[in-house]
Amino acid sequence: MLEVRGLCKRFYGHEVLAQVDLSIRPGEVVGLIGRSGAGKSTLARCLVGLEAPNSGEIRLDGVAVTPGSGQARRRIQYLWQDPTQSLSPFLGALDTVRETLNGFALGPAATRAARAGDILNDLGVEGAMQHRRPHSLSGGQCQRIALARALAAEPDILILDEPLSSLDLATQVSTIRLLRRVHRATSLAMLIVSHDLAPLRQLADRILVLDDARIIEDIPMPDFAARATHPLSRAYAETLDPAR
Amino acid sequence: MSERTLRIPALRLGIGSGRVGLILGLVLMAAFLALGLSPLLLDLPPPEKMNLLARLAPPSPEHPLGADHLGRDVLSRLIAAVPVSLGAALVTMTAILVISLPWGIVAALAGGRVDMVMMRLADIVMAFPTLVLALAVIGFMGASLEASIIGVAAAWWPSNARLVRALVLSASQRDFVHAARLGGASRMRVVLRHILPQVLPPLAVIISLETASVLLALSALSFLGIGVQPPTPEWGAMLNEARPFFAQAPHMLLAPGLAVTLAVLAFNLVGEGLRELLDKREPYLW
Numbered sequence: 001m002l003e004v005r006g007l008c009k010r011f012y013g014h015e016v017l018a019q020v021d022l023s024i025r026p027g028e029v030v031g032l033i034g035r036s037g038a039g040k041s042t043l044a045r046c047l048v049g050l051e052a053p054n055s056g057e058i059r060l061d062g063v064a065v066t067p068g069s070g071q072a073r074r075r076i077q078y079l080w081q082d083p084t085q086s087l088s089p090f091l092g093a094l095d096t097v098r099e100t101l102n103g104f105a106l107g108p109a110a111t112r113a114a115r116a117g118d119i120l121n122d123l124g125v126e127g128a129m130q131h132r133r134p135h136s137l138s139g140g141q142c143q144r145i146a147l148a149r150a151l152a153a154e155p156d157i158l159i160l161d162e163p164l165s166s167l168d169l170a171t172q173v174s175t176i177r178l179l180r181r182v183h184r185a186t187s188l189a190m191l192i193v194s195h196d197l198a199p200l201r202q203l204a205d206r207i208l209v210l211d212d213a214r215i216i217e218d219i220p221m222p223d224f225a226a227r228a229t230h231p232l233s234r235a236y237a238e239t240l241d242p243a244r
Numbered sequence: 245m246s247e248r249t250l251r252i253p254a255l256r257l258g259i260g261s262g263r264v265g266l267i268l269g270l271v272l273m274a275a276f277l278a279l280g281l282s283p284l285l286l287d288l289p290p291p292e293k294m295n296l297l298a299r300l301a302p303p304s305p306e307h308p309l310g311a312d313h314l315g316r317d318v319l320s321r322l323i324a325a326v327p328v329s330l331g332a333a334l335v336t337m338t339a340i341l342v343i344s345l346p347w348g349i350v351a352a353l354a355g356g357r358v359d360m361v362m363m364r365l366a367d368i369v370m371a372f373p374t375l376v377l378a379l380a381v382i383g384f385m386g387a388s389l390e391a392s393i394i395g396v397a398a399a400w401w402p403s404n405a406r407l408v409r410a411l412v413l414s415a416s417q418r419d420f421v422h423a424a425r426l427g428g429a430s431r432m433r434v435v436l437r438h439i440l441p442q443v444l445p446p447l448a449v450i451i452s453l454e455t456a457s458v459l460l461a462l463s464a465l466s467f468l469g470i471g472v473q474p475p476t477p478e479w480g481a482m483l484n485e486a487r488p489f490f491a492q493a494p495h496m497l498l499a500p501g502l503a504v505t506l507a508v509l510a511f512n513l514v515g516e517g518l519r520e521l522l523d524k525r526e527p528y529l530w
Contacts, residue, residue, distance in 0.1 A: 050422055078426055086419040090441045099437075103428025149427055 001025055002047070002076070002157050002189070007056030009042055016042045018213040020056070024157060027187040031204035031221065033194055033236060038210045040193045041081070044161045047191070048078040060156070074104050077150035081162040083142035087134040093120055093145045094130040100152040119148045123178065140171035144178070151182065157189045164199055176202055197224070197236045209233045266517020272510035280326035289317045291324035292475045300493040310495035312485060321477040322499050328472060329479045330507060332393055333459035337451060339397035340404050340458070347401070348408025349435060352416065363409070366402035374399040374461065382470050389478070392471040396461050400454075407450060408443065415442035445522050452515030456508040463504050479504045 002024040009017040016039040024030050034040045045051040047058060049065070058065045065072045080086035087096055097116035101107060107115055120130050123144045134142050143163065150158055163179070164172045176199055183190065183203075194200055200207060200221065207224050209217040209232060217233045225237040282288075295315035303310045309318040351362040369377070378395030385391035415421065421438045429437075465471035466480030474481065479500040486496035 048426060050426075073426065074428060078423075080419050080423065082419065086423045088420040088424065088438055090437060099424065099429055099433075100427035103424075103430070103433075146423075149423070153427065 001061060003059045004047070005057050005059075007043070007046060007058070008054045009039070009046060009051060010054050015213050017046070017053070020210075020213075020215055022208060022215060022218075024189050024191060026156065026189055028206065029183060029190045029192065029204045031192050031194060031197070031200035031207045032210060033197055033200065033207060034210035035232070036195060039213050040195075040210050041161050043210065044078070044159050044191065044193050047159055048076050049073060050078070074153050075156040077153050077155040077158050079143075079146055079150055079158065079160040079163055082166050083146040084134050084137075084139060084166075086146050087142055087149075089133055089135060092131040092133055093125055093137075093148070096145060097148050097152045100149050104153055106152070106154060116148075116152065119152050120145070123148050123151075123182075138171075139167050140174065143167065143171070143175055147178070147182070151186070151188075155188065157191065160190060160192045162193055162195065164194070164196075172199065179203055197239055201240060209236065262517040262520030265513040266521065269510045269513030269515075269517055272506055273514065276326055276330060276507060276510065279323055280330070282323055283320075288320040288323065291316065291321040291477045293317070293320075300489060300496070302493070303495055309499045310493065312482075312496050313489050313493070318482075318496060318499050321482060322479075322503055325477040325479050325482065325500070325503070328389070328476060329459065329463065329503075332389055332462050332472075332478075333455055333507075336393045336396050336400070336458045336462065337455045339393065340401045340454075341451065343397070343401040344404035344408055347405040348410075349412050349439075351405070352409045352412035353431070353435070359409075363406070366405050369399070370402040370406075372399065375464070378461070378465060379470070382465070387470040387473060389472045389476070392462055392465040396458060396465070400458065400461075404450075404454070408447065411443045411446060412439055415439045418442070445518075449515050449519040449522065452511050452518060456511035456515070459504070459507055459511065479507075 004020060004022045007017055007020040008015070020039075020043060022030075032040050032043065042051055046053045047065075060072050060075055063072055065076065087093075091099065094113065094116050097119055098112050101112040101116055102109070106112070117130060120126070125141065125144050125148065129137070129141065134145070137145070160179075164175060167175060179190070179192075180203060182188065190203070192200060192203060197207070204221045206218065206220050208215050209219075209228075209230065211230070211232050216230045217228060219227045219233070224233075225240055228234050228237045293316060295311065298307060298311040298315040300313055301307055301311040301315070307317050307319065309322060312318055312321070347362060347366070351359045354362075372380075374396075377399035378392065381395035381398050382388075382391045385394065416434075416439055418438075421434060424434050424438050462471060463478070463480030463483070466478045467484045469481075469484055472478035472481045474485075482500035483497060483504075486493070486500070490497055
């Protein structure tokens with residue numbers, strides 16, 4: 001279980017996160033929504049150690065997660081908002097995934113290339129595509145490779161920062177399907193950052209609403225429209241099409 | 245006049261793009277390389293051989309570029325100076341890189357106090373004017389080619405280290421570098437596979453441009469008489485030797501002067517050409 005207590009983050013005196021508490025249970029999918037600049041991405045980046053919080057603590061199964069805690073870090077993986085920028089232009093897809101297997105010494109060294117190929121195959125990155133570099137791949141394909149890299153680490157929690165925002169509508173739909181399939185197959189806990197509630201309806205068990213550096217609501221997804229009380233949450237609830 | 249009529253062949257080669265400059269620079273470098281190797285093929289008099297009867301002789305079939313104040317063949321000395329002048333510039337640039345590359349990388353990646361201490365040390369060295377620091381080293385070691393190489397390298401490395409640090413800092417902020425770290429890649433692997441490939445192309449441009457400046461600095465030291473010592477031929481030293489005889493034998497000055505100019509031009513053209521090529525590259529295709 002991931003637990004965050006009293007997390008604070010300031011940039012140049014400006015408070016971006018103020019005493020944020022949250023917890024994510026094993027296998028749970030949590031959506032984190034909020035306005036642009038609300039601190040969603042900063043919170044996500046703090047969880048994986050890309051930003052150092054000013055105070056507060058992050059614990060995974062009771063063990064404090066710090067930038068140096070290698071195995072704890074392996075268990076929390078991150079999917080960038082722009083998948084193309086998150087893949088090395090110098091490596092093909094297979095090498096990108098293999099780098100993670102090598103980095104965490106997962107499995108026998110001799111089988112890592114085959115394992116990387118299997119992970120990519122599972123996500124629909126097959127054949128010659130496994131050797132192509134990101135500049136010759138679409139955003140959706142890059143997203144799958146980035147997901148394969150994160151899954152290769154065998155994480156317990158996957159944090160996805162606006163995973164759909166840089167994709168076209170058709171790719172968004174296929175990515176949502178893919179994420180649901182991955183969740184069913186792995187029972188991976190996920191924290192999905194989004195500025196849009198609609199796609200989370202198909203993925204999330206619970207929604208956190210972040211505003212003004214604080215989590216203002218924590219509502220189960222099925223009851224979101226009924227239980228949202230804050231004006232911002234109400235506004236999000238109104239974007240949901242009741243017919244769907 | 246229609247646009248079609250403006251498409252003369254020279255423009256289609258891309259004069260404005262720097263490609264012609266790059267080719268011209270590479271041709272000049274190849275010419276210097278051929279010149280450096282030519283003593284193996286040509287029957288030239290030894291560069292140190294004096295003939296006082298031919299003192300200050302103008303260009304002639306016997307001495308195509310004339311003779312100097314000691315009757316030595318200027319062409320022979322000019323060619324013999326190619327490996328000395330260019331070699332010294334390349335060795336100096338290599339020494340600068342050997343210091344500045346790891347210095348800049350370590351400072352950028354270590355950050356905090358390590359970065360602060362390393363950069364302040366570099367700043368202290370940078371506070372001295374380049375030639376003054378080189379002169380101090382030469383004064384301590386005695387005038388020689390080796391001393392001028394060490395002196396110029398000692399004065400030059402901090403600015404390069406600062407540049408490398410800036411390039412590494414910028415490169416290490418890319419998402420894919422963070423992703424490699426999150427993916428468990430070791431620090432060494434991140435540097436070698438993700439940061440250096442980003443840093444090297446712009447660094448190649450800078451190296452080429454700076455080699456020209458280093459060549460000028462070494463020639464200046466030799467011109468002042470504190471670099472390469474007689475009778476070793478070197479372009480700056482040849483200019484120094486020619487100075488008192490400028491009115492009587494201008495050929496003594498013109499040949500090494502032109503050699504320095506063309507060598508500097510070659511490095512600058514290659515540097516500028518590389519810069520323009522890299523600026524126009526498709527993202528991630530370097």
